Amino acid sequence: MVEHTLVVKNARIRGRPLDKKYTIVVDGDRITSIKEDANLHGETEIDAQGRLVLPPFFNMHFHLDSVLTLGDPRFNESGTLWEGIEIWAERKKKLTVEEMLARVEKAVKWMAAYGTLWVRTHADTTEKTLTTVKGLVKAREEFKDIINIQVTGFPQDGILTEPENLELLEKAIELGADNVGMIPHNEYTRFDGARSVELAFDLAVKYNKDIDGHVDETDDPWSRNFEVVVRETIRRGWQGRVAAGHVTASHSWDPVYRNRIFGIAAKAGVSIVPNPLINIHLQGRFDNYPKRRGMAPIKLALEKGVNVALGHDCIMDPWYPLGVGDMLQVLFMAVHVDQMMGYSELQKSLDLITINGAKIWHILDDYGIEEGKKANLLVLRGKTELDALRLMGPPLYVVKEGKLIADNTGGESRILFRGKWEKLDFSQIQE
Ligand SMILES: [Zn+2]
Secondary structure (H helix, E strand, O other), X not given: OOEEEEEEEEEEEOOOOOOOOEEEEEEOOEEEEEEOOOOOEEEEEEEOOOOEEEOOEEEEEEOOOOOOOXXXXXXXXXXXXXXXXXXXXXXXXXXXXHHHHHHXXXXXXXXXXXXXXXXXXXXXXXXXXXXXXXXXXXXXXXXXXXXEEEEEEEOOOOOOOOOOHHHHHHHHHHOOOOEEOOOHHHOOOHHHHHHHHHHHHHXXXXXXXXXXXXXXXXXXXXXXXXXXXXXXXXXXXXXXXXEEEEOHHHHOOOHHHHHHHHHHHHHHOEEEEOOHHHHHHHOOOOOOOOOOOOOOOHHHHHHOOOOEOOOOEOOOOOOOOOOOOOHHHXXXXXXXXXXXXXXXXXXXXXXXXXXXXXXXXXXXXXXXXXXXXXOOEEEOOOOOHHHHHHHOXXXXXXXEOOEEEEEOOOOOOEEEEOXXXXXXOOOOOOO
């Protein structure tokens, strides 16, 4: 009898007929076979009991440097972006690598337990000591057994707003940041906005890095830096290597313009990364009723052929008081806000937190529940894609590279961290 590393029995698999149940066999860190035969054994055996199995989630836009700082030094009572920025300016003065890593550790354990195995985080490079970058580059290494982290150097206050900001952004890349960020709508003029995009691309080309910007995160219909991002992508030959976060202004653009630009973005292979929880919370703040929804039009972008993946953006920090790291909550918000509630749309919507992230991460060849691919998988609570969105919550099991790393059965959540199983507490107050 062959003993395999891991065997997952009675699994419904996303993308295969749901009237069939499969056994997924893992040897080492790879899926070696998927069969309808349940008479196989492994060192670890999971009975999926007909639940849906799919590859794990991507959180393509996040701020790990500010995570879990809610209430420190004070709470954001207005709930606005601007009060959040003021609070963060106070809070970041007392950042240290150690205290940041303690918060990041807690957050990435929550995320992994909720089925996210890839998180792309921004690190604020206008924090002049670059503690953010140093800490998050360290986190990438420290927590790699439970989650894959990419760090984007992110000039929160702008590239051209202060003379040293461009240099700090470059320093972040030298310190090990994976991607180059930008925030063109936060520069003083639209000309500076356009120039900042070019400068970010100069760095990306110089260091051979991908681009991931905060782009047009405003309700201003004249915020049109996205077109510069798209143009530079084509001009520099950076197709498939550029993601634009938020792009909330696109919600307020004239439809003629919106259609044209998304068409060109598709040709340029530029992905967009909306953050539905934070977008619906922070946008529309200058509107009286009725209030705009302030989220990039995901449905239209997809129709135009633009790759769309989602981000959680924040968990319990100066900008967003809620969240536990559940990408299904993020997706739940997205499908409501953009009315992607057709039956097929709902089924397909899971791509926004799975395969579309894999495209940006450049791991498409090794991502999915297929023979020969890396054994990364989730056993969800429900049996269908609809169930995933109805029931949400942490998956029953999370497997990373052939190893069971999170178990949310039996009324509690546990994670395997540094060789030991730990019980997780998702409460605001930790005892
Ligand atoms: Zn952000």
